Amino acid sequence: LVSWNALLASYAQNGHMEQAKRTFERMPEHNLVSLNSMLVAYAQNGHFGRAKSFFDSVSASYEANTVLWNSMLAALARDGKLAEAKDMFDEIPQWNLVSWNSMLAAFAQHGDMARAKDLFDRMPEKNVVSVNAMLTGYTQNGLLENAKEMFAKLPEVNLVQCNALLASYAQAGSVENAKQVFDELPCKDLVSWNSLLAAYAVKSHLNSAKDLFDRMPQHDMVSSTTMIAAYSMAAQLEEAECLFYSGLPHRDEISWTCILGAYARNGRLTQAERIFTRQPEQNRISCGAMLAAYSLNGHSHQARSTFDYMRALYTPDDISFVSILISCSSGARVYDGRCYFTSMESDYGIRAKKQHYCCMVDLLGRGGYLEHAYELLANMPFAAD
RNA sequence: CCCCCUUGAGAUG
Numbered sequence: 001l002v003s004w005n006a007l008l009a010s011y012a013q014n015g016h017m018e019q020a021k022r023t024f025e026r027m028p029e030h031n032l033v034s035l036n037s038m039l040v041a042y043a044q045n046g047h048f049g050r051a052k053s054f055f056d057s058v059s060a061s062y063e064a065n066t067v068l069w070n071s072m073l074a075a076l077a078r079d080g081k082l083a084e085a086k087d088m089f090d091e092i093p094q095w096n097l098v099s100w101n102s103m104l105a106a107f108a109q110h111g112d113m114a115r116a117k118d119l120f121d122r123m124p125e126k127n128v129v130s131v132n133a134m135l136t137g138y139t140q141n142g143l144l145e146n147a148k149e150m151f152a153k154l155p156e157v158n159l160v161q162c163n164a165l166l167a168s169y170a171q172a173g174s175v176e177n178a179k180q181v182f183d184e185l186p187c188k189d190l191v192s193w194n195s196l197l198a199a200y201a202v203k204s205h206l207n208s209a210k211d212l213f214d215r216m217p218q219h220d221m222v223s224s225t226t227m228i229a230a231y232s233m234a235a236q237l238e239e240a241e242c243l244f245y246s247g248l249p250h251r252d253e254i255s256w257t258c259i260l261g262a263y264a265r266n267g268r269l270t271q272a273e274r275i276f277t278r279q280p281e282q283n284r285i286s287c288g289a290m291l292a293a294y295s296l297n298g299h300s301h302q303a304r305s306t307f308d309y310m311r312a313l314y315t316p317d318d319i320s321f322v323s324i325l326i327s328c329s330s331g332a333r334v335y336d337g338r339c340y341f342t343s344m345e346s347d348y349g350i351r352a353k354k355q356h357y358c359c360m361v362d363l364l365g366r367g368g369y370l371e372h373a374y375e376l377l378a379n380m381p382f383a384a385d
Numbered sequence: 386c387c388c389c390c391u392u393g394a395g396a397u398g
Contacts, residue, residue, distance in 0.1 A: 005386040012387090036387045046394090070388045101389040108390090132390040164391040194392040201393085225393040232394095257394040264395080288395040295396080322396050329398095355397055362398070 005033045012041030015221055015250060036067050043075035045221075046253035049281045051075045070098045077106035080284060083315070101129050108137025113146075132160055139168045163191045170199035175208075194222045201230035224248050225255045232262035253279075257286045264293035284314035288323070295323045300331035318350050325359035334367035354382055 004027045011020035020041045027034060035058050042051035055072045062068075069092045076085040089103045100123045107116035116137050120130060131150065138147035154161075162185055169178035178199040185192055193216045200209035209230040216223065224247060231240035244251070244259045256279040263272035276282065276290050287310040294303035307324045310316060321344045328337035341360055344350045357380045364373035377384050 002386050007386090009387060031386095033387045038387095040388065067388045072388095074389065096388095098389040103389095105390060127389090129390040134390090136391065160391045162391085167392060170392080189392095191392045196392090198392065220393095222393040227393090229394065254394050259394090261395055283394090285395050290395085292396045317395095319396050326397075358397075 001027075001029060001031060001034075004028075005031075005037060008034060008041075009037045012037050012044065015045050015252070017041060017045050017047070017250065017252075032062070032065050032067065035062065036065075036071055039068065039071050039075070043071065043078065046255075047281065048075060048079040048253065048283065064093050066092065066094050066096055066099065069093075070096075070102055073099065073106070074102045077102065077109065080110075080317075081315075082106055082110045082112070097123075097125055097127065097130075100124075101127075101133060104130060105133040105137075108133050109140075111137075111141050113137055113141055113143060128158070132164065135161065136164045136168070139164065140171070159185075159187070159189060159192075163189075163195060166192060167195045167198070170195050170202060173199075173203050175199050175203050175205065190216075190218060190220060190223070193217070194220075194226060197223060197226045197230070201226050201233060204230070204233045206230055206234040206236065221249070221252060221255065225258050228255065228258050228262065232258070232265055235266055237262060237266055237268070253281050253283060256280065257283065257289065260286050261289045264289045267293075267297060269293055269297060269299075284310065284317070284320075287314065288317075288320050291320055292323045295327035295330070298327075298330050300327040300333070303327035304336075316344075316348060316350075318344075318353060318356070321350065322355050322359060325356060325363065329359060329363040329366060332367055334363055334369065337363045352380075354385075357382070 004023065008020055008023045011023060020038065024034065024038050039051055039054055042054055059068065069088065073085055073088050076088060085106045089099065092099055100119065104116055104119050107119065116134060120134055123130065135147055135150055138150065162181065166178055166181045169181060178196055182192060182196045197209055197212050200212060209227065213223065213227050224243060228240045228243050231243065240259065240262045244255060248255060256275065260272055260275040260279065263275060272290060272293055276286055279286065287306065291303055291306045291310060294306055303324060304327065307320065310320060321340060324340050325337055328340065337360065341356065345352060357376065360376055361373045364376065
């Protein structure tokens with residue numbers, strides 16, 4: 001049984017879902033380790049829907065086990081379902097360090113640093129993972145002072161922390177800084193390579209990206225998907241398609257969403273729609289990509305129905321509100337726009353950002369409500385730019 | 386033999 005489990009785990013780690021599934025089905029017996037490996041295989045390969053149904057079917061017939069709960073909690077957080085993750089955390093019969101860390105990371109990744117800090121302070125035990133989760137939460141939410149303070153107290157810096165720094169430069173579009181951190185790393189792993197690749201992709205440095213992609217020691221799903229995204233950003237659809245259809249070891253939920261986004265971003269609505277209805281698992285990001293594509297191309301009716309569809313299945317986020325407001329603006333639907341704008345705060349607790357004010361001012365201005373537009377500008381909680 | 390931190394997918398007139 002132990003060797004079967006080891007085999008299963010190694011397929012799971014390398015993203016060979018079919019093999020993992022076949023191994024799981026062929027095993028003479030299952031224990032908690034096998035169940036958990038299968039659950040993690042689904043979650044880490046982007047099959048969030050399948051992970052959830054697997055967990056539900058398993059937890060109906062097995063004793064509650066902290067490792068299974070922890071894996072499912074992490075999967076929910078990775079899929080952006082913070083509220084569900086929190087509910088699940090509260091249901092866990094017995095917590096351990098990993099449960100605390102998972103919940104902490106979920107808060108931090110969703111920008112809720114207040115709750116993250118609160119949890120961090122109350123955790124009965126902590127380790128380097130807990131500290132790293134806090135650190136990256138700070139850097140990704142622009143709380144650099146807090147991050148520095150915490151960094152200063154570290155006895156030594158490890159590769160995960162360096163990679164996190166590299167990634168935060170990449171996300172901020174500071175290619176130079178990212179490159180410098182990368183070059184100075186004494187040893188690099190795949191995450192380091194992938195992060196630098198992402199830095200190039202974000203800034204549409206297609207040649208550097210391509211060059212790096214060809215030079216890196218290995219590729220995994222992350223590398224290839226990043227490269228597809230780089231082609232998409234640079235409007236090289238044929239290259240993106242080529243890599244997606246014939247350069248991937250397999251296709252997961254994220255790579256499907258990536259190619260959908262490539263079509264959507266480049267105005268190929270029909271192809272995007274086809275992927276959307278055909279992809280094995282839709283998710284809130286593929287929905288968001290469709291919504292954005294409709295908005296930006298002036299299909300306000302489809303935008304609205306996609307928004308409703310999305311709202312029924314997932315919790316809309318700030319980005320989906322930007323899209324729907326844009327579509328109201330181009331369809332001159334001032335009243336609808338105001339409804340969405342107020343509903344965003346009151347029904348979903350999403351605080352309006354600059355982008356939302358920008359959309360609203362645009363909407364009001366175009367609709368001839370200039371004085372309302374000025375009033376909104378004067379009362380928003382930001383300096384106008 | 387399995388679970389937690391760092392890298393890939395959506396918008397911005």
